[in-house]
Amino acid sequence: xxxxxxxxxxxxxxxxxxxxxxxxxxxxxxxxxxxxxxxxxxxxxxxxxxxxxxxxxxxxxxxxxxxxxxxxxxxxxxxxxxxxxxxxxxxxxxxxxxxxxxxxxxxxxxxxxxxxxxxxxxxxxxxxxxxxxxxxxxxxxxxxxxxxxxxxxxxxxxxxxxxxxxxxxxxxxxxxxxxxxxxxxxxxxxxxxxxxx
Numbered sequence: 001x002x003x004x005x006x007x008x009x010x011x012x013x014x015x016x017x018x019x020x021x022x023x024x025x026x027x028x029x030x031x032x033x034x035x036x037x038x039x040x041x042x043x044x045x046x047x048x049x050x051x052x053x054x055x056x057x058x059x060x061x062x063x064x065x066x067x068x069x070x071x072x073x074x075x076x077x078x079x080x081x082x083x084x085x086x087x088x089x090x091x092x093x094x095x096x097x098x099x100x101x102x103x104x105x106x107x108x109x110x111x112x113x114x115x116x117x118x119x120x121x122x123x124x125x126x127x128x129x130x131x132x133x134x135x136x137x138x139x140x141x142x143x144x145x146x147x148x149x150x151x152x153x154x155x156x157x158x159x160x161x162x163x164x165x166x167x168x169x170x171x172x173x174x175x176x177x178x179x180x181x182x183x184x185x186x187x188x189x190x191x192x193x194x195x196x197x
Contacts, residue, residue, distance in 0.1 A: 010161075019165045043183050045113030045121035049130050050179060052105045056134065057175045058168060060101070061141040064094045065149055065163035072153040079154040087146070094142055095135075102134025103127060125186055132182035137175045144170050 067090050071077030076086045083091075106127030113121040148166055149159040 010158075021165070021169055024169075043122075043125055043129055043186070045109055045118050045126050046129065046179075046183065048112045048116075048118075049105055049109035049126060052109065053102070053130060053133055053137075053179060054172055054175050056098075056101050056105060057137050057141060057171045060094050060097050060138065061145050061167045061171050062164060064090055064142065065145050065159065065167055068146065068149040069153075069159040069163065072149065072159055077150070079150045091142055091146065094145075095138055098134050098138030099131075102131045102138075105134070106130030125190065128186045128189070129179065129182045132185055133175065133178040136181065137171070137178040140174045140178070141167065141171055144174075 068077055068087070071086055071090070077084065081087075106129065107123070109130065110121060110123045110126045113126070145163065145167060148163050152159045152162050
């Protein structure tokens, strides 16, 4: 079997810059996570859900990107067709998965934390953090996924070559920021509710 050098060059030309950006973005997200010990004290058990939330976001957005990419190749989804039924169904499925899995991850994070003997862990706190972070990051990533997939296809670039590295970076960076946001929102919410009760 002969190697198609033109195809290889096209894939490298389209993907390589985004893989370099993905590497830099992943390093930035990792460094940020290592410098926020105060969040781990604020929400005991947070370390149990962070890897799962990051992995979930990547899995859902990459599956969505793959389905949209296939849809563009088959002519079922395109920039000109807008939000047709095929695209809407894929978006709804990704958001429903985010909602369900975020709740499950928060609950599992609680039980793992209790099993490991983490002190002061709260079921409500972990579920709310996972749910808020998962849904906000999910909405952001669905928007980025749809735009990048459709725009790259419109420009004659194979969406499969660019969406994975872009979403890997955007997904982790957005998810880390959403986890920070969720921790702050849940902390304020629980203090407010505690003040009322």
